[in-house]
Amino acid sequence: MLPSSAHSERPEDTVPGPVAAAPGDAASPGQAHVDWLGLPEAVRERVAELAAAALGRLPVEDVPRQLRPVARFAPAKRARVGGSALLAGLRDSSRFRTAVLEWLREHRHDALDPNAEDSVAAAAAAVLLGESSASSRVRLVAKNAEETTLRAERDAALARCRRLEGELERVRAELEQALTATERARNEREEELDKLRGRLREQGVVLRRARDEAEQARAEADQAAAARAEEIETLTAQVERERQRAAAERARADRAAAEAETAKQSAREARDADEVRLSLLLDTLGGAVDGLRRELSVGQTNRRPADTVRGAGTGRRHGDRVQDPATLDRVLALPNLHVVVDGYNVTKTGYPDLTLAEQRNRLTGQLAALGARTGAEVTVVFDGAGVTSIPLAGPRGVRVLFSDPGVLADDVIRSLVGSEPTGRPILVVTSDQAVVTSVRESGAHAAPSALFLTRLGRV
Structure with a gap:
């Protein structure tokens, strides 16, 4: 997604208010000005969706130069990827904004009703039309969103409290x-x-x-x-x-x-x-x-004094969280170790600016060097969604897997851990906490991607 300046604003700045008119954008008398890039998320998405729908139908001369590459995207992708650019275009170009309004009046007249029952739709219409009530409607949406969030947090806390009370009763009974x-x-x-x-x-x-x-x-x-x-x-x-x-x-x-x-x-x-x-x-x-x-x-008994000691057991322990380089080196030195790597989780942490193919090549090359040095079995799993060309073979000593359509790479990692025999040391490299929790319950060790990247840098 394109960068958005709204991500750097303070929470108290998320409720938009009147701002100065953009250069070259004449405001009509009584027209309210709002912070286009500081709108609540729901209103931003609504406005971006309407602008994306109109963008592909407008003449090229009505589209700002910076939005012309976005116009070639599918409508859904325009709103998702170019949302911030669309809002900036509406804010900075009165010609583009007027063209969008004319297209909406002709093809989506219902989207420009500032009195719609849906507060988000009403706020978006008011912002696009420059209604004087736009600021108040936007603040209302922001307030409703905040109240909804607070209610969800309260309900979650109550549910968690009830669950803990039930667990306490069960523990007392046991x-x-x-x-x-x-x-x-x-x-x-x-x-x-x-x-x-x-x-x-x-x-x-x-x-x-x-x-x-x-x-x-x-x-x-x-x-x-x-x-x-x-x-x-x-x-x-x-x-x-x-x-x-x-x-x-x-x-x-x-x-x-x-x-x-x-x-x-x-x-x-x-x-x-x-x-x-x-x-x-x-x-x-x-x-x-x-x-x-x-x-x-x-x-005539085969028992020994050590068999009578209480307070200890032989149950299977959860795998450890590897938090420092020394512990990681000790785990990598274990005999018969199987290292399972969450591919894109590591590459997008270490070198997100590269293309996905370049990320995969760089990671598999580093893993091959690590496997040759430690003697560990190495398996890297990438999400197969959107991959059009899967390599026929990976580097020597590295097993490269792509998840099948409809299957998450996380589930493939869990299956790999579950397929190993009890007692074999396994190290799963990922920063996905859901995956970390599940594989540790299966006895595997877990190391965060950032820590593992420091080790790859020394190979």
Whole structure:
């Protein structure tokens, strides 16, 4: 759109008032003068629309030189692109203004009714006709627009307040449910702990009883072993005495020796039997200990102390907002990074004076250098609307995409982020806050276009 001086005016200057007549523009007696370029937006658009409709039908000599290129546009484009120039022409050229009025009286007589019910149409007609009530009508439109804006802001604030109140109630309800669930879980854990303590006490009693029985059996085995040893010593002494006393009674001595050997064998067998009983008792005690371990699940769990820590979770985090060059460099150094660039958002921030084709060529060249240096996968998305010639191939290492007819480049960017597997680092470069919010919710990092351009300048 052509530049408009109205953009530099203060808010209090937006309500037009009487101004001095433009050079070469004679005002009729009683005719009110208004600031053509300071009209309220609705009145400006209405006046520009009427002038654009007449511009294409007027003789060339009635059209100011600066408006002749605008006359070649379609009517809708004339009003949109050349609105400020049309208003300046109406203000500065009485001949052009008179020609527009004559054309409107002939073809759009209803557009010149200063008493129309539509205040915008009435104000536009009064301005074009130079009515004395033009200033008051323009001020009325400005006032109505301001009141409409204030009402919209008030309604939005009330809606936001109601939404926040509903959210607060929901959070309170969820908190109450969480507290109830926590209290119930705590009570259940306390009851389970009491049961486990009771069973531990019972098993402790059983274990102590088994230990006492084992000690008693060990003492009895020691006594029996001592008795057998004493008996063996007695028999050995007896055999020795019999051998010394009765050499002639060797047969008897041999029998005695055989009896002694039999006694020794019996003693050994008795000791072996006692050892077997002791081993069996120890195995029984070990089985009781293993049963208690299984009952209490001691030593059989795979959990670790770190698994019991509360107040932390493994949920997926939102992607970060990259706000400074150091953070941007750290993100670009991530392995397997995918950089997704909102093409025109970056080029119109960095070099808007170039043509769109030149903007695309310059950006893709810089991205190719960045991809070669960082090793990142680079995809740039341009809005395909109005692009008559799409390049067959982009620079090496850069994927260049154009959105299909009826599809926004923003939606293509969201689809690219959603198609990546969870956990892969993604950096989306755009200053469009709606896109930033949605891609960060999907886990991608977001960097503003201006910051990214500073990084491209160092490549």
